[in-house]
Amino acid sequence: MVDSATGFRRPWHHRRVSTPRTVDRAFETALYDTDDTALDTAASLLAADPAADAELARRGEEFVATAWRRGWQPADLVRIVRRELDEAHVRLVAALIRAQAPGDRPRGPRWAAQLDAVPEQAPARTDRFSHATAVLELYRLLLRLPVLEPLEPGTPRGEARPESRALARIRALLAKAEATGYPQEAEALSAKAQELMARHSVDEALLAAGAPSPDAPGACRIGVEPPYEQAKAVLLDAVADANHCRAVWNEPLGFSTVVGFEGDLEAVELLYTSLLVQAETAMAKAEAAQRAGGRKRTKTFRQSFLAAYAHRAGTRLRAAAEAATAEGGAAAGVDLLPVLASRQVAVTDRLERLFPQTTTTRLRGASDAAGWTEGTRAADDARVERRRPLR
Structure with a gap:
């Protein structure tokens, strides 16, 4: 008979069982x-x-x-x-x-x-x-699989965290950003999601300041798939940085390890995945416009587009996060800098214990001026000035 789980044929009881x-x-x-x-x-x-x-x-x-x-x-x-x-x-x-x-x-x-x-x-x-x-x-x-850094759960004893209302709203915002056919609307929805992520992180930091949490920074691996994986790794690094996390890219094995507190890790996974979908949609439209103008699609155009998108998106995400953090601290009447600094120290310590030695790499292949211009424009379409708090 055939085992449906593995696809291997298992012997009937009356058959002679083979030795190994x-x-x-x-x-x-x-x-x-x-x-x-x-x-x-x-x-x-x-x-x-x-x-x-x-x-x-x-x-x-x-x-x-x-x-x-x-x-x-x-x-x-x-x-x-x-x-x-x-x-x-x-x-x-x-x-x-x-x-x-x-x-x-x-x-x-x-x-x-x-x-x-x-x-x-x-x-x-x-x-x-x-x-x-x-x-x-x-x-x-x-x-032949190599040994990887062990990623213990960041929450105590691996306990499950119920998804917060904030993360549910972030999911909804990013789903709308991915579904819309209008780049400006997609960028605006993503910026709003980043603001809400920052507020969610601030809320957790304030709770930790008022009653210290037993939670410690955790880590997760996020796939960084070809093609153009270097530009995608840069985008993931920017998203992680804007959300109080740190990322280390393992190029040979095709993933980045992101270190941070659990709520921030969830936000990074959500936003990076969504921004990739949006970047690829915007890149397809930009290429179509290039072809209509008589230029053939090129690898350097796509590489430069994604590199510029990652660079500009990172700048705007950090600005949105900083504005939301400042507003959250002012609204709560609390100086958040010491609180966030202590959490950042914990994240850095966890990163350095996981990766005692890391190297930096220079972004390659971003040499197409049209691709860089279009990528910057795609990441720059939306207004990301401070908005009223999301309630």
Whole structure:
């Protein structure tokens, strides 16, 4: 019979159960050798022995558990498999993650949310040889995963935080910004969302000042996908900075680690994702105008557009956040600078413990004047002057 969770064929009770020898031989042949011939030989061994399927699936769950011990999380694993292999392998690793989860220890709300987001499609039916080949390709990747920085939950004991009304309103504002066809309206909605994020952060800082919270800064990883990942990493860094967080980009593995207090991390994830959608929409329109004027679409135009968008959006986000913070402090009759400074020290300390050594990099490829102009214009369309408090 076929296990719907993993796609492997499991033996009936009256069948002879194979020893792990077939799997061991296949692994010895293929997992430590990148040669295609070795892969074909190992896949043939597995395809010829249906009784080895259960053991092969069990080994896969062990690879997943080892990835957790190396600091990886469910979203990281799905992202790296999608980045390095293809959707068939994504379905395989998703099935392994779901199969391994019931035997795992509780790891907090962010982990649980990532498990919920793991794709639920069962591995596609295919011939045994092709299936074994895909499994071995996946296991080769899992075996070679490097050790990552462990991201413990920032909230005490990994307790769940109910989503605040402010974050719900921020989600609604950003959804409207993504849906509108008018760049000025999208920028105005994003600026309003940033103001509300700043007020939400101020509220949490004031609560911490009045009754010190046991919460500590946490961290999360956010995918920074190609193409133009350097410009996207700059945008994420700008969003993090405007929301009292710090970001460190891991270029080879395609993500940034963002460090901050939990409410601010949620805001960064929301705003970065939304701004990416808006930037890509604005870039498509700008390219269409360029083509109408007789210019062909170019990679340097897109790179320069996104670089300029990230630079200008960061400037405007910081201005909106600073204005909202000043207004929030004045309204509360509290000097927020010492409160925010202490939280910033905690975030910096957490960052330096996670990443004792970091380097800076120069933004490459922003050499197209038209792209830079259009990107700046796209980020500069909306008015972001101070508004009345959002209630």
